[in-house]
Amino acid sequence: MLNVSELEFKHKKYKRSFYYRYLIIFSVVIIGLIPILLFTLFDEKVEIQTTKQQAIITPIIEEKNDSITQDSNSTLIIVEENISKKEKIIPIIETKEIEDNSSILEEKRVLLTPSLSFIDRIESSNTQHITNVISDIKEVEVENIEPIIEEVKPKEQIIVNNKIESIEKTLPRIEDKKTSINIERKDEESDIADVIKRFNINHNPALSLFIAKKYYQLGNYEQAYNYALMTNDLNNNIEGSWIIFSKSLVKMNKKELAIETLKKYISYSNSSQAKQLLDEITSGKFK
Amino acid sequence: MKPSIYENSRDVFLDTVNAKDYIQLERISAIYDSLKDSIEKPLKMVLLYGKPGTGKSMFLSRLYQNLLPLQKVYLYSTPILDESEFFKTLAQDLYGIAYDGELNFTQFIKILENRELQDTAIPLILLDEAQLYSTAMMEKIRLLSDTRKVKFLIALHKTDKEDIIAKEHFQTRIWESIKLENSSNSELKIYIQKKLMKANCIDTASMFTQKSINLIHKLTDGNFRNANKLVYTLFDIYLYYANTNPSKITKGEVSTKYIEMAAIHTGLINA
Ligand SMILES: Nc1ncnc2c1ncn2[C@@H]1O[C@H](COP(=O)(O)OP(=O)(O)O)[C@@H](O)[C@H]1O
Ligand SMILES: [Mg+2]
Numbered sequence: 001m002l003n004v005s006e007l008e009f010k011h012k013k014y015k016r017s018f019y020y021r022y023l024i025i026f027s028v029v030i031i032g033l034i035p036i037l038l039f040t041l042f043d044e045k046v047e048i049q050t051t052k053q054q055a056i057i058t059p060i061i062e063e064k065n066d067s068i069t070q071d072s073n074s075t076l077i078i079v080e081e082n083i084s085k086k087e088k089i090i091p092i093i094e095t096k097e098i099e100d101n102s103s104i105l106e107e108k109r110v111l112l113t114p115s116l117s118f119i120d121r122i123e124s125s126n127t128q129h130i131t132n133v134i135s136d137i138k139e140v141e142v143e144n145i146e147p148i149i150e151e152v153k154p155k156e157q158i159i160v161n162n163k164i165e166s167i168e169k170t171l172p173r174i175e176d177k178k179t180s181i182n183i184e185r186k187d188e189e190s191d192i193a194d195v196i197k198r199f200n201i202n203h204n205p206a207l208s209l210f211i212a213k214k215y216y217q218l219g220n221y222e223q224a225y226n227y228a229l230m231t232n233d234l235n236n237n238i239e240g241s242w243i244i245f246s247k248s249l250v251k252m253n254k255k256e257l258a259i260e261t262l263k264k265y266i267s268y269s270n271s272s273q274a275k276q277l278l279d280e281i282t283s284g285k286f287k
Numbered sequence: 288m289k290p291s292i293y294e295n296s297r298d299v300f301l302d303t304v305n306a307k308d309y310i311q312l313e314r315i316s317a318i319y320d321s322l323k324d325s326i327e328k329p330l331k332m333v334l335l336y337g338k339p340g341t342g343k344s345m346f347l348s349r350l351y352q353n354l355l356p357l358q359k360v361y362l363y364s365t366p367i368l369d370e371s372e373f374f375k376t377l378a379q380d381l382y383g384i385a386y387d388g389e390l391n392f393t394q395f396i397k398i399l400e401n402r403e404l405q406d407t408a409i410p411l412i413l414l415d416e417a418q419l420y421s422t423a424m425m426e427k428i429r430l431l432s433d434t435r436k437v438k439f440l441i442a443l444h445k446t447d448k449e450d451i452i453a454k455e456h457f458q459t460r461i462w463e464s465i466k467l468e469n470s471s472n473s474e475l476k477i478y479i480q481k482k483l484m485k486a487n488c489i490d491t492a493s494m495f496t497q498k499s500i501n502l503i504h505k506l507t508d509g510n511f512r513n514a515n516k517l518v519y520t521l522f523d524i525y526l527y528y529a530n531t532n533p534s535k536i537t538k539g540e541v542s543t544k545y546i547e548m549a550a551i552h553t554g555l556i557n558a
Binding site: 004008013017198201204209240272 | 302304340344364365369385415419512520524527528544547551552556558
């Protein structure tokens with residue numbers, strides 16, 4: 001339950017500090033302006049310097065006003081800014097509102113950036129030189145696109161073959177794998193931390209399931225169990241969460257509970273993956 | 288207003304992804320149309336990217352729902368980590384083949400190459416949260432799309448790390464990338480109001496005047512997820528007052544103070 005009285009208190013504090021800040025900025029500006037005024041009045045030689053100072057001070061004021069005020073004047077400015085920003089972006093498509101009951105709408109533009117820009121930025125050892133096909137995809141007609149692809153194709157083919165070979169080569173070598181696993185693991189743990197952070201923010205079951213699976217892979221079955229459970233709380237229709245949940249249970253020597261869970265799930269989902277796992281657990285193939 | 292109205296309005300802003308709650312915004316439907324175009328083009332991969340909370344998952348689930356009656360399409364909302372599991376899932380989905388043991392990349396790509404397309408439309412796989420796939424896995428996905436027997440639409444949120452993925456692994460592809468942005472001021476207004484109206488909360492929808500929208504937009508930067516959190520808390524505050532001290536609720540528009548309180552609670556304002 002929301003603690004509203006505490007929130008009210010915090011809000012009061014926030015408002016107070018907000019006015020203080022305003023006051024401080026205001027007095028700084030006044031104090032800063034006095035010498036400038038004095039200089040401009042009494043010494044013409046300093047003129048250049050004073051204009052410089054003004055230039056430094058005024059933007060600060062504007063910026064602050066912008067971020068704080070709520071009166072209608074300044075919000076108008078913000079809206080205008082938004083629009084002008086939009087228009088700086090290369091517009092490709094213009095659209096009209098199709099939907100019915102919506103309120104007032106301005107014209108808006110959509111940004112579709114062909115990611116070809118990174119093609120020419122890259123110098124890679126095995127790709128050598130890829131043709132500089134920088135074109136606006138949106139504007140290329142289908143007939144135009146075909147020849148471009150044909151042109152690139154032979155090179156692609158070579159790359160594909162190279163890549164497959166190199167992947168095949170790395171797979172069977174066990175020693176190689178061992179060393180690379182160590183390195184990977186470190187990566188994975190920092191990855192998990194990153195994903196956990198994101199999960200705590202948005203409670204996306206895709207993320208918690210991902211975390212559960214990662215933990216399972218790393219052999220941390222308690223955490224795998226925890227996150228599978230959380231996934232299941234968020235959405236109990238994700239097959240993967242039931243599977244990881246049950247597998248973790250088995251790993252934690254709770255085979256009976258795992259079997260019970262799977263049976264319950266199978267009874268309403270008819271999941272073939274769950275059935276297979278249940279078979280493997282009961283027959284002792286999975287332990 | 289009855290407290291239950293605030294409760295219903297609050298729950299409209301729970302952070303869930305469900306195609307039926309989709310709100311059409313003109314900018315997004317334009318992106319949607321062009322994405323549908325590019326799916327039909329000979330492009331092999333399409334990238335959808337944008338900050339968290341810009342609506343990528345929502346967009347994918349909508350696209351999935353719409354394409355489902357038209358062509359073969361599959362949505363993988365959760366990354367399938369295990370490689371063998373990934374290829375087995377693909378084999379199952381694309382060709383209905385169930386594998387018992389392991390299925391590695393080389394085996395799978397052979398299957399793919401030997402299959403004739405049954406349809407005119409190439410089957411489409413929608414991969415959400417794709418930044419979670421390993422670099423090696425992304426490389427293999429790229430190679431799969433080279434066979435032209437399957438297409439991938441990849442959704443990821445952009446960080447420096449994903450820039451690297453983009454560089455190293457898709458450099459040789461002619462493909463299209465589409466960016467989802469935070470909503471503009473007027474889009475946010477439509478978003479909030481339509482969401483409420485869809486749930487029949489017309490009275491609360493009309494409380495969001497331009498002034499309150501301006502403030503919410505400033506606080507959330509137009510990010511859907513942040514806006515959801517803020518408005519959810521806002522209605523929670525209203526609910527509290529409706530239950531304990533109804534005289535504190537002023538009629539008409541949303542109170543600036545309550546918006547700020549909600550922003551403090553959700554961490555959008557540091558206090
Ligand atoms: N077009 C839309 N219509 C309705 N709700 C949306 C729309 N776009 C985003 N949302 C809401 O915003 C939240 C964040 O969107 P999401 O798709 O999860 O973002 P992302 O995947 O980019 O992190 C979701 O809870 C979703 O309900
Ligand atoms: Mg998402």
